[in-house]
Amino acid sequence: MGTFDRPSDYLDAAREMADRGRPALARMLAEEAADRTPDPQEAANILAQFPGRTLRSED
Template sequence: MALLNFSRPADYLDAAREMADSGRPTLARLLAEEAADRTTDPTEAARIRTEFTGNSLRQEG
């Protein structure tokens, strides 16, 4: 099994898509939110968030 390295927004986005494809929408959404947070372009961040539907499940604070 390969060790995953999450150092770029694209790494989180790839993992989010993989989780969505395997029927794990909650984990997919969390990974997509992390990808969006790490993206410097606000337009791209918004696009990422709309690709993965559902409410945010993060607990802030």
């Protein structure tokens, strides 16, 4: 198992989960990739690839 050091690591994992039919997990990984992406437009593009509502709790 690899490490998750870069946004692209999370994005790769999100794509893998989407391919395996795990859309909720894919969305969560995509949100983490977007959070770690400094460019707001690129972050929005990442999230657009994985539609759905967030599963994060707002504390």
